[in-house]
Amino acid sequence: MSSISIYIAEDQGMLLGALSALLAMEEDINVVGKASNVKQAWQGIKETMPDIVLTDIEMPEMTGIELAEAISDSDLDCKVMILTTFARSGYLSRALDAGVRGYMLKDAPSEELAASIRKVQKGRKVIDPELMLSAWDNKDPLSDKERSVLRLAESGLKTEEIAQKLFLSPGTVRNYLSNAASKLNANNRIEAARIARQKGWL
Amino acid sequence: MSSISIYIAEDQGMLLGALSALLAMEEDINVVGKASNVKQAWQGIKETMPDIVLTDIEMPEMTGIELAEAISDSDLDCKVMILTTFARSGYLSRALDAGVRGYMLKDAPSEELAASIRKVQKGRKVIDPELMLSAWDNKDPLSDKERSVLRLAESGLKTEEIAQKLFLSPGTVRNYLSNAASKLNANNRIEAARIARQKGWL
DNA sequence: AATTCGATATGACAAATGTCACTAGGTCAC
DNA sequence: GTGACCTAGTGACATTTGTCATATCGAATT
Numbered sequence: 001m002s003s004i005s006i007y008i009a010e011d012q013g014m015l016l017g018a019l020s021a022l023l024a025m026e027e028d029i030n031v032v033g034k035a036s037n038v039k040q041a042w043q044g045i046k047e048t049m050p051d052i053v054l055t056d057i058e059m060p061e062m063t064g065i066e067l068a069e070a071i072s073d074s075d076l077d078c079k080v081m082i083l084t085t086f087a088r089s090g091y092l093s094r095a096l097d098a099g100v101r102g103y104m105l106k107d108a109p110s111e112e113l114a115a116s117i118r119k120v121q122k123g124r125k126v127i128d129p130e131l132m133l134s135a136w137d138n139k140d141p142l143s144d145k146e147r148s149v150l151r152l153a154e155s156g157l158k159t160e161e162i163a164q165k166l167f168l169s170p171g172t173v174r175n176y177l178s179n180a181a182s183k184l185n186a187n188n189r190i191e192a193a194r195i196a197r198q199k200g201w202l
Numbered sequence: 203m204s205s206i207s208i209y210i211a212e213d214q215g216m217l218l219g220a221l222s223a224l225l226a227m228e229e230d231i232n233v234v235g236k237a238s239n240v241k242q243a244w245q246g247i248k249e250t251m252p253d254i255v256l257t258d259i260e261m262p263e264m265t266g267i268e269l270a271e272a273i274s275d276s277d278l279d280c281k282v283m284i285l286t287t288f289a290r291s292g293y294l295s296r297a298l299d300a301g302v303r304g305y306m307l308k309d310a311p312s313e314e315l316a317a318s319i320r321k322v323q324k325g326r327k328v329i330d331p332e333l334m335l336s337a338w339d340n341k342d343p344l345s346d347k348e349r350s351v352l353r354l355a356e357s358g359l360k361t362e363e364i365a366q367k368l369f370l371s372p373g374t375v376r377n378y379l380s381n382a383a384s385k386l387n388a389n390n391r392i393e394a395a396r397i398a399r400q401k402g403w404l
Numbered sequence: 405a406a407t408t409c410g411a412t413a414t415g416a417c418a419a420a421t422g423t424c425a426c427t428a429g430g431t432c433a434c
Numbered sequence: 435g436t437g438a439c440c441t442a443g444t445g446a447c448a449t450t451t452g453t454c455a456t457a458t459c460g461a462a463t464t
Contacts, residue, residue, distance in 0.1 A: 014285065017312020018220030025223055083216065110219020145441080156393025158420070172442055178422055188422075188450085190392055191358025347411080360450070374412050380452055390420085390452075 004121045008034040009041035009055040026114045038062035050078055057084040068098035079120055088200025092131050102126040140201045146180040151202055154193035206323050210236040211243035211257040228316045240264035252280055259286040270300035281322050290402025294333050304328040342403045348382040356395035
């Protein structure tokens with residue numbers, strides 16, 4: 001009978017190893033490779049041609065979503081599943097655009113993982129249900145500039161410094177921040193940044 | 203021959219299950235229970251009396267450090283090991299004060315876990331080396347008030363609102379924020395909060 | 405009783421931030 | 435080529451924040 005070959009990309013060494021152990025216990029699943037960063041994963045995937053790639057999102061250098069996009073752009077025939085801590089609708093939207101077949105949360109019980117993998121292998125999609133709902137009406141209202149200005153404000157830079165980094169006038173920066181805050185119903189830049197980050201828009 | 207009994211507390215379902223699988227593969231280690239929150243873990247530990255408790259820090263309701271303190275205050279004879287994402291010196295100091303025997307990072311390779319557990323069982327301490335260094339000169343300079351004020355400022359509340367929540371005058375709040383910022387070499391409340399959080403002081 | 409100390413508060417001032425109305429140039433569709 | 439729209443900028447003003455010197459008051463110390 002056909003066993004499912006799977007490649008794992010996850011930057012937390014402990015989880016990477018533990019997931020391998022978990023999946024190794026399943027008779028019909030075969031872990032053919034693992035990596036703790038996207039670059040290495042991309043190499044390994046091209047070599048091993050797994051049925052399924054299981055990847056985290058937030059990793060150093062490049063994100064799992066970018067990995068998914070690379071795979072989708074290539075002629076590789078493998079299905080990507082995301083496994084992440086973050087229930088952020090922005091992430092899910094981007095992941096779906098990248099042709100991802102599964103989006104699961106690390107909060108979910110580990111028993112579901114193997115089951116989800118088998119579903120995806122059969123061609124079905126597996127999206128964490130609570131996320132599916134929130135992703136719908138939750139589109140990012142921010143413009144590119146607003147996003148980048150917010151990102152800098154978040155780390156405590158003052159208007160003047162943000163302006164210099166982005167080659168804008170301080171007044172413009174304040175306008176962007178003001179706009180962003182009003183779009184997000186925030187009272188100031190701090191709150192705006194917090195909200196945006198929590199939604200996965202930063 | 204004596205096998206090591208171990209109890210796992212970890213709120214991320216996926217990691218909890220995967221760690222169990224990982225440790226189950228070791229012949230001399232026996233996972234006697236697991237929980238995804240501190241309260242449940244505390245119950246389970248009293249019943250199963252494990253040799254070692256392996257716990258995360260950040261969990262809903264109560265932290266793993268509080269669990270360690272509870273165990274240390276009780277007459278239970280079990281060794282606590284912390285497994286966390288965060289390389290924050292503040293966490294480590296508090297953990298050591300609570301009598302913890304091991305402090306490992308989730309970034310570490312999973313192969314080391316079993317080895318560390320055996321070391322601790324033999325009475326040795328296992329502290330992630332890079333942390334040991336940074337913990338030394340990195341004591342929290344903040345007062346309790348400064349901490350709580352910073353925590354609220356971080357979420358975007360304005361001075362007036364913080365004052366109301368803490369039953370202080372707005373002027374006092376500003377003094378505390380100003381003090382905190384100067385202690386942390388920050389230019390404003392946002393940067394101060396960022397620094398403090400990153401060090402594990404919030 | 406006198407002194408020291410910490411926590412809290414005030415007032416005053418400078419600086420940064422938030423808001424808004426308005427201008428100027430570019431691009432794009434029609 | 436006109437109008438709609440986007441990006442960027444300006445100026446003015448109110449509000450919020452950061453800083454500092456100083457005051458009060460009770461608890462702890464001597």
